[in-house]
Amino acid sequence: MSSQQKALVLLKKQGSFELGSRSIPSPGAGQLLVKIQSAALNPVDYKIKDAGIFVTQYPAVLGSDVAGIVEEVGEGVENFGKGDRVLARGKFTSDFAAFQQYTLTDASFTAKIPASESFDSAATLPMGLDTAVVGLYGDQFGARITPPWEEGAGSHESKKPIVILGGSSSVGAYTIQLARLSGFYPIITTASPSNEELVKGYGATHFFDRKLSGKQLLAAISDVTDDPIKLVYDAISLPETQSVAWELLAENGTLVLTLPASVEENERKGRRVIQTFAGTDAAQNEELYSSSWAMVEKWLSDGTIKPNKYEVLPNGLEGIIGGLERMKLGQVSGTKLVAHPQETR
Numbered sequence: 001m002s003s004q005q006k007a008l009v010l011l012k013k014q015g016s017f018e019l020g021s022r023s024i025p026s027p028g029a030g031q032l033l034v035k036i037q038s039a040a041l042n043p044v045d046y047k048i049k050d051a052g053i054f055v056t057q058y059p060a061v062l063g064s065d066v067a068g069i070v071e072e073v074g075e076g077v078e079n080f081g082k083g084d085r086v087l088a089r090g091k092f093t094s095d096f097a098a099f100q101q102y103t104l105t106d107a108s109f110t111a112k113i114p115a116s117e118s119f120d121s122a123a124t125l126p127m128g129l130d131t132a133v134v135g136l137y138g139d140q141f142g143a144r145i146t147p148p149w150e151e152g153a154g155s156h157e158s159k160k161p162i163v164i165l166g167g168s169s170s171v172g173a174y175t176i177q178l179a180r181l182s183g184f185y186p187i188i189t190t191a192s193p194s195n196e197e198l199v200k201g202y203g204a205t206h207f208f209d210r211k212l213s214g215k216q217l218l219a220a221i222s223d224v225t226d227d228p229i230k231l232v233y234d235a236i237s238l239p240e241t242q243s244v245a246w247e248l249l250a251e252n253g254t255l256v257l258t259l260p261a262s263v264e265e266n267e268r269k270g271r272r273v274i275q276t277f278a279g280t281d282a283a284q285n286e287e288l289y290s291s292s293w294a295m296v297e298k299w300l301s302d303g304t305i306k307p308n309k310y311e312v313l314p315n316g317l318e319g320i321i322g323g324l325e326r327m328k329l330g331q332v333s334g335t336k337l338v339a340h341p342q343e344t345r
């Protein structure tokens with residue numbers, strides 16, 4: 001194996017991407033070296049490029065969603081071996097990032113891919129699923145629902161409504177599926193009408209057009225359930241979706257956001273608002289992640305969690321540049337974009 005690999009490098013803070021070469025790192029204790037077959041794109045990737053957030057060292061390699069083949073196993077790793085097909089969560093550190101041909105992964109953020117799934121479908125999971133997990137089950141960064149793998153799970157949520165704004169987004173799609181696993185009912189979601197079947201396929205029981213105003217949606221939901229809406233997960237969290245969420249949320253309810261809150265404290269009227277944070281290094285998420293990542297292989301093989309619909313970009317790592325532009329322009333609907341780093345020319 002060569003000691004060098006191709007990588008898509010962000011040259012400097014708020015700079016531009018360029019195809020480059022960097023050395024292949026060696027796995028330390030508890031780590032794996034993975035040859036990346038599929039890397040998925042996330043909105044945070046273009047936000048890092050444009051706003052210079054999260055990443056501190058440049059030149060930098062980005063990308064949070066990895067699927068590939070284990071090439072080397074670090075000390076103390078027992079549950080993975082060379083040749084395993086795996087998916088893993090990347091980090092905002094170049095050696096652990098997805099937009100290159102080889103990456104390190106933490107064994108605790110890695111799971112085997114069952115034979116039924118491709119590298120492409122598996123690559124759609126890590127960031128979206130982690131964000132859904134933390135937003136629903138997190139203690140500090142979530143709604144504190146009992147996770148489905150714990151005793152007593154589902155007893156509170158069973159037959160309680162949840163509203164998930166943006167069900168066709170990656171985060172929304174995984175939140176719908178976890179909400180179903182946790183026993184929420186009805187599971188009410190919004191998206192564009194072209195994605196109605198998609199979100200129902202993930203387990204949404206009721207679909208509404210994302211163009212409805214808060215008042216219109218509230219009226220429509222009153223035909224679905226008489227129960228107060230105590231939990232809204234706003235996967236989009238733009239000011240317009242947040243104002244819809246506030247319109248729907250009952251007294252003492254909880255609103256989970258993926259972006260900062262745009263509503264004033266005094267307008268919250270005692271309702272709890274949580275900006276979720278699916279960071280890999282947040283100590284508050286550690287225990288939760290170790291349990292959720294231990295479930296991923298099983299969830300995928302028994303169909304509990306269906307990966308996002310995906311589209312493969314052309315031209316290996318270079319294709320990521322145009323893919324991120326499309327995401328930024330809002331031109332990607334109900335679909336995760338995936339690149340093949342090994343096809344880089």
Ligand SMILES: NC(=O)c1ccc[n+]([C@@H]2O[C@H](COP(=O)([O-])OP(=O)(O)OC[C@H]3O[C@@H](n4cnc5c(N)ncnc54)[C@H](OP(=O)(O)O)[C@@H]3O)[C@@H](O)[C@H]2O)c1
Pocket residue numbers: 042043044127128131165166167168169170171172190191192193195210235236238240241257258259275276277278279327332333334335
């Ligand atoms: N806090 C964290 O730790 C964290 C982690 C991950 C992501 N995020 C953030 O969460 C957000 C979602 O990320 P993602 O990866 O899930 O995004 P994504 O999959 O790229 O989102 C695309 C989807 O957004 C939907 N959408 C756009 N505007 C909408 C609206 N007004 N109402 C309903 N749906 C709308 C579109 O639905 P239609 O095409 O059906 O209209 C489209 O399918 C991003 O802002 C991301 O940066 C935060």
